[in-house]
Amino acid sequence: MTTTHTDTAWAELQTRFQELADLGGIGSLLGWDQSTYLPAGAAAGRSRQRALLSRLRHERATDPAYGRLLEHLGGRGDLSPVQARMVAVARKDFEEATRFPAAFVAAWSQHGGESYSAWTGARPGNDFARMVPYLEKSLDLSLQAASYFPEFSDPMDYFIDQSDEGMTAAQVGEVFAALREALVPMVDAVTGAEAPRTDFLARHYPGADQLAFGESVIRDYGYDFTQGRQDLTHHPFMTRLGGQDVRITTRVKDNDPTEALYSTLHESGHAMYEQGVAEDLLGTPLGGGVSAGVHESQSRLWENLVGRSRAFWAAYFGKFRDAFPEQLADVTEEEMHRASNVVARSLIRTDADELTYNLHVITRFELERELLSGRLAVRDLADAWHAAYETNLGLRAESDVNGVLQDVHWYFGSIGGAFQGYTLGNVLSAQFYAAAERVNPGLEGDIARADFGRLHGWLRENVYAHGRRYTPNELLERATGQGMTVEPYLKYLREKYGALYGVTL
């Protein structure tokens, strides 16, 4: 920033960044409202509004003048490191938005809609065969998409890079292989032990009291309600509607208070990450979480490592019982802790517990790799699914609805990179927590006092504030001193579940 020329160009770039961010925020509002308050009859009009806004944003994101400005600034040597990263990330986004031919985008998008529609029709009849031609076309289109980015030699790398910049299929595959090797016997041991008592969870817990309790916890965590709020929805999510507007949603089950509670804690982790991004990065391409994996690490950290810990219930069981005195009259703190950590093999990813969840994800990741590499044909996918579930989870679904047809992701028309972030998040959550604990010994004692200042402060400083300033791998190195490793996560699982279930893991 030494010349006036650059300053003018930079000011123009900032204006464009802010405009793109604001259009993104408006789009998020349209989506948030659709998932929370939109009247039933207004869905078609809302879809049209969202399409219009996407088009307006796309026009700006692909404006050739914007591309020239980025190229000009990217070629100059007088930018600060942060500015240079902003331009680099923006150029990457610009390439992503412009490199596909318009006809390809249209064809892919149309296919996605048709495939989704066919999937909703195929599920009631358990009709995987009907989906085979759609999935084959999805695979073709996905490979074609990757082919526009020849800098990735493996198509899977292209898709992973979309959500977890700089990570590769090889790197993730190695971590996941190590994880499975450890998890399979761990699940055997834990599910072989006596199951915890859970009867009291099925009692009646009024929704409003559940919400109030969950919100009191995340207020303690550090979620800022002056820059966000929580509302009800069907499928909980976090969304950024503006620089100072990061909202979460949850859902309530009257006969299971862990549903709303852990959804709230989970989404609050995503939201605190977004709320903690340094103010001078907001309204720029760096003004948000860096990757699916790192984002999920923050939700999992607050949901599981904190929220399902013994220390958490030491801090909150009294308050929880104050909120539900009758329902919990015959329940101990330890029973509550155990009930919030039930492990059971299941066929459905979204129902899975902390321990088995990863095996669902690893299964999908490996099948994606097989499909994209051509080693697995779509027509053999349902069988491969069943075989993988037998190997990884020791279960075989009686139908494809509870097998390969269960998740929507592939049926939107794209195959690759859709799942690994969930388990990367689990792995990274323990790695970040261990690093925070190294500089802040005794974090568990903090949690037992409902004092989250040191933990939140460390995360804010070492993760949240940076936004997309560094790549996920760089961020991890800076924050933890090492690259991605599965050891802290396995250590956490072994200690926790070993103690909870009285087994040696």
Add this chain to the structure above:
Amino acid sequence: MTTTHTDTAWAELQTRFQELADLGGIGSLLGWDQSTYLPAGAAAGRSRQRALLSRLRHERATDPAYGRLLEHLGGRGDLSPVQARMVAVARKDFEEATRFPAAFVAAWSQHGGESYSAWTGARPGNDFARMVPYLEKSLDLSLQAASYFPEFSDPMDYFIDQSDEGMTAAQVGEVFAALREALVPMVDAVTGAEAPRTDFLARHYPGADQLAFGESVIRDYGYDFTQGRQDLTHHPFMTRLGGQDVRITTRVKDNDPTEALYSTLHESGHAMYEQGVAEDLLGTPLGGGVSAGVHESQSRLWENLVGRSRAFWAAYFGKFRDAFPEQLADVTEEEMHRASNVVARSLIRTDADELTYNLHVITRFELERELLSGRLAVRDLADAWHAAYETNLGLRAESDVNGVLQDVHWYFGSIGGAFQGYTLGNVLSAQFYAAAERVNPGLEGDIARADFGRLHGWLRENVYAHGRRYTPNELLERATGQGMTVEPYLKYLREKYGALYGVTL
């Protein structure tokens, strides 16, 4: 629509219409959310988003290619009458959006912001003198704005035409003069009679029960909750967020159940009008209420002519007492009816009752005319205000905060046309109701049975469905067989308040 050429042009026009409507709907969502759920810390970002969206919409509304398309289609003779009206209204909107020079728009907008800010500072100190230079500039700018539309010989006509197309200061002035002549002695007589009992209104009415009751009433009225919803806000309003999305907001006072109830009934009237616009007009310039006056007539009709009637309480007092059995244990249906029709002279427009409200509005309308004509100088406005209140309401405010500083309207930087719609609405509400009653004798009996089918049906067919298809005066002629006249309204007031207060009016 006889040639392919026109069909193509028409299709392009429809696309542009829909896009403008959708951008308008998105803007309404940004505003609705800001007034209902926006976190406190997010206001600045939201303002920037709204400004961006306004700019995007303005760019499209003033696109020269759009102007040429309108001109081309307006010049053709093969349009249907509805199409011709669409083009005419769109051209009027286009002129409105383009005839001001950009520098004038910027100066006016900036002045509006500064004036509003000064007004918020001047109110605590009751400092009208501070506002004089701002109002003088507002007056200058308003006159300049009108001068860009020399087709209006009276600047006041220009401003009235903005909200009540085709009506003139002379026409409105005549109606208002007749109204005042009748109202002043009526208010004298009514306020001289014994005041109704209202003590029970100040008891505690839980907010959630109030909302449920109000919503049950408007569901009976015909407000469609599958295409709308009600939420809480500070200043209740109705807003169209899309073709099938017309929402209302309300506010609740724990110690006055009439606050939420009549706000809900009022806004439901606006909303049923918007919900009733014929589907083939939605997404076009004709897809909404035609004028401030006609809009207000619908809110007032459902709030006052229906909602404060004896028949209404015959239908609803039982249900109301079911909702609040303790609070209303010692209250009769007749007492409730009387308590919802208290008349009292007051200094503040927004606190005024049905009868005196019009005198507040007439005062402002006449002062606007005086200012715009140059017969009244801004520096004399505060005194003129006090004098007019003595004449019209028999009261003199002890301060300007309760006088000329009370309403925000003029302090946004524009003077003219801001108020008359409220009283036009009252006048028209009775005219429409009387016309509906002529074709549907015994409407009062319907209301007493909570059966609103005939009334809602007549309004839908004769008012709602037409949107902006006709001018307000045309609509009125078609629906009622005559031009605007104050007689039905005066007849309604005389009968109602004569009976309620036992006086001859």
